Amino acid sequence: MDSRGARREPTMRDVAALAKVSTKTVSRVINDLPGAGPEVVERVRAAARSLGYRPNLTASSLRRSDRRSATIGVLFEDLSNPFDAALLRAVEDRARQNGVLVLAGSSEDDPDLQRELLTSLATRRVDGMVVMAVGGHQDALQQERERGTPMVLVDRPPTFDGTDSVTTTNRDSSREAVVQLAALGHRRIAFLGDRQTLWTSRERYTGYLEGLAHTGLTLHHELVHTDLHGPDAAETATATLLDLDQPPTAMFTAQNLVTVGAMRALRDRGLHHRVALIGFDDFPLADMLEPGVTVLRQDVPALGRKAAELIFNRIGGDQSPPTHAVVPATLVQRGSGEIPPPVTDTGP
Amino acid sequence: MDSRGARREPTMRDVAALAKVSTKTVSRVINDLPGAGPEVVERVRAAARSLGYRPNLTASSLRRSDRRSATIGVLFEDLSNPFDAALLRAVEDRARQNGVLVLAGSSEDDPDLQRELLTSLATRRVDGMVVMAVGGHQDALQQERERGTPMVLVDRPPTFDGTDSVTTTNRDSSREAVVQLAALGHRRIAFLGDRQTLWTSRERYTGYLEGLAHTGLTLHHELVHTDLHGPDAAETATATLLDLDQPPTAMFTAQNLVTVGAMRALRDRGLHHRVALIGFDDFPLADMLEPGVTVLRQDVPALGRKAAELIFNRIGGDQSPPTHAVVPATLVQRGSGEIPPPVTDTGP
DNA sequence: TTCTCCTACGTCAACGTTGACGCAACCGGC
DNA sequence: GCCGGTTGCGTCAACGTTGACGTAGGAGAA
Structure with missing residues (x-):
């Protein structure tokens, strides 16, 4: 079957050793940053290839100054519902264009579950969240929002201020x-x-x-x-x-x-x-x-696209007043x- | 709106300073490990609460010995397809029981896209993957598998050896x-x-x-x-x-x-x-x-449950020979x- | 020639957390 | 009173990566 269960993933250090450069130089090559001569670049690339090196995004985002995880959270009511699924798909498409992946969860319209999933996402330091708010009190959402997490509500608007939303007519x-x-x-x-x-x-x-x-x-x-x-x-x-x-x-x-x-x-x-x-x-x-x-x-795809657009704008640093987009139904x-x-x- | 865009998330160090203990002690309290007296535990908890501290899972999983990210990847053909959506939901439910979140993506039955998403998941060091293999060549999957990534194929079996699968009759x-x-x-x-x-x-x-x-x-x-x-x-x-x-x-x-x-x-x-x-x-x-x-x-929920069960067994260290589960259709x-x-x- | 600037690297520390280990204070037993 | 063990903490380094900064060597200007 398998030589052995889990062998250690190669790190920058391994690549650096093989290419006989410092880890910093490997970092420069991997991230296409200037400051590495063409010959060194080739050596590092070859070493990375031969070891099957793949960067560790969690370590990277821990150290980087922007602290981005290139991941957003999507919290809908029920992912198996066609409406929610289509919405997820639309958000995912837009996310992919930005090289962002989607952590998805179903809140079942249960405030406790939503709160739990919310902290689960926060714990993973997602860059932003697209949320279908549960019926009752939205205080968990509001608290999360007040911490500064970029957030967009879809299908249902917030009961609190300062948050973008996308709904239908x-x-x-x-x-x-x-x-x-x-x-x-x-x-x-x-x-x-x-x-x-x-x-x-x-x-x-x-x-x-x-x-x-x-x-x-x-x-x-x-x-x-x-x-x-x-x-x-x-x-x-x-x-x-x-x-x-x-x-x-x-x-x-x-x-x-x-x-x-x-x-x-x-x-x-x-x-x-x-x-x-x-x-x-x-x-x-x-x-x-x-x-x-x-x-x-x-227009479900339009709802999703709009929500994704808003969240990525916010993640990008947009500080303008909250938008409440309304997509017409036909x-x-x-x-x-x-x-x-x-x-x-x-x-x- | 907001006092300011993104304030810094409190860290263990902040909690430690407030509770007048070392970060290690905070770690012990947060993870419910022994070696902290009841009085200190209370002080640390109070400090964490008052600062709104939430652990950083990415830092944690970087340092931990098991290296778990408590995240699995799900790569289906099209998440907006009801079949895929129901499958995702079933996997998600099982994942939640283990405190695991799901990174989801649509491969559109495109080998290049599947490869891209695969490395995206690997880069985030997911603990395992549940994949609906694309039509053509599965070499990207096979390579990933050979690196030791726990993997289960759903709906379609692998064209290579050594990997679990779940299909219908x-x-x-x-x-x-x-x-x-x-x-x-x-x-x-x-x-x-x-x-x-x-x-x-x-x-x-x-x-x-x-x-x-x-x-x-x-x-x-x-x-x-x-x-x-x-x-x-x-x-x-x-x-x-x-x-x-x-x-x-x-x-x-x-x-x-x-x-x-x-x-x-x-x-x-x-x-x-x-x-x-x-x-x-x-x-x-x-x-x-x-x-x-x-x-x-x-029986889509059964397919999903089975796939989830298999992947979590593998993640848990199960080394038994590959299973090819077949769920009957009615x-x-x-x-x-x-x-x-x-x-x-x-x-x- | 000497001074300056740029290029192509390297060194070091830090991101937030935890494993390994150290150590003082206390306990009970003889 | 001394010894061995346990309890309750702290110190240090490391996980894999990158920002800040240092430096050697060469090009170009004065």
Whole structure:
């Protein structure tokens, strides 16, 4: 198999000895710094190659004056969630351009876990962090920020001052969806949303309310279901809605999995071609369902790119006042959101 | 905003000075080592707290004898791909239990990029790596392995000796799918697969061939389309198949996106209830389509857990011969795979 | 010629931490 | 009272690298 488990990695000293120069000269050659003649450079390069020398970045960053680890931390809610994964990928791409690697973790929306991961990152002296803040109190984040760690919040803004953020047009786009449904003639538009501890959920609900107000519709409390965690909860909530004496003729589902659950319930009753539905956040195969699901699509790569751009600016020393970037979501019409209300409902 | 950009992180020396002890004693307290009296421990803890001291793991791992960075590298093809993302998440969960963080990167199935990321990880002295090998030559991986870096390959086995791997029952499960289709009476079963440079694609094709052989069916070359990269290629390939004089009555699609493309083409022609389809790899909403898509589901969390278990064993010093773990995939019947051939085809 | 400046190296210490070891004070046993 | 062992600290050097600085030798100007 293997000559032996772990042999010692060669160091600059080994290279220096072989090339018959000082370690400082090796350092100069490795880092392409001036002060080494062409002949020496070649000798050192050859020695490094033959030993398989690779610099030790941890030792280097310990000694260097800028103290950079060429590593950033990414702390999202759940890396296996497609939204988070796409975001991570976008940040990673941008990081790679800077020769920076990404330490990634899932906070599970748990403040304690987030705090733990935060100190884990700090202990490794990452150059900066891109964080999806957990629902509750953000004091761990704030403390970290106050220590001077460059930080950018994505998807949800900070509850404290002085920190950059990148979010989507949660409120405006939600309003837009409700307005579209109302324009078709819908009067009873239901709202199904995720946990209200999440900022995005609250924003989308507010957008829903604005949409109703904007079109002169009245809010019917029995048409509002919040704090639905996962598709199953959404499915039962939808069933409850459809059992009402006056069921909704249209639904706005404010999150991915909620949309899926609602679709399932509609389909079970054969109502998926009769009740209009607009969902927040696109998902794969949304166009393959019958009918195609109309959604508000977030520009996830743009979110990630923007977050990465901000964090690297800060790491680069940018001291300007905090930016709160907002990336627009787009309404993608596929059929489910264009279903008109039944004629009986528009009667005299 | 901020008192000033980046103030210096407090060090052990600062804590030692405040607590009026030596740095060594601080080290003992921080690491819960014996040799410090209760009173001193309290003094040091108080000092550390009041300064907001946090140990510097890079300095620590430089000096420690075991030289551990408490970090592993994960190198997958594309972190935004749900399969990779779920795998990453499973590895991450296991890593967290060991207090280990994950450096993640996407190799894009590009050997040069993989080599680059590999050295990036090595430079940071990760304790081990979990890698999805790129299609072509694996010499960069092999070199890394020969240096003694603990390594586990996932999804695709090594082309060299002495390295652990975790894969799925690609071949056996593919055969099983074909056998099920043949048992329903299908005679013309098409194969649609991803790039043949990928080991998984080749295995699944072999399984297809085995399935044909096992049931006494003949291979019709015009029913085989390989090297389909993405849903669009799969869609046109499917269209070509359906235009044949004797089109297939069943299809085996050997990858996620290929399945989606094939579904799209079938649906465009209104044949989705007539042509049987079994896909490799599950995907969200597969059950919501009409008909539900029958798939071979990989146990992704199990793959990830196993990979993590292996890598941590190796890091822990396990010297036993290499393991090649194989996690079974399951056939999930949802409708599309249970469509019988048209009666005209089974005639005399 | 002598003075200055530049190039191409080398020496030394330090980054923050811990392993090896030293040493004083105290304990118990005889 | 002396001896051996333990407890509770401290001192020193080293991990692999680089910043600050030193210096020998040659080129060029005066």
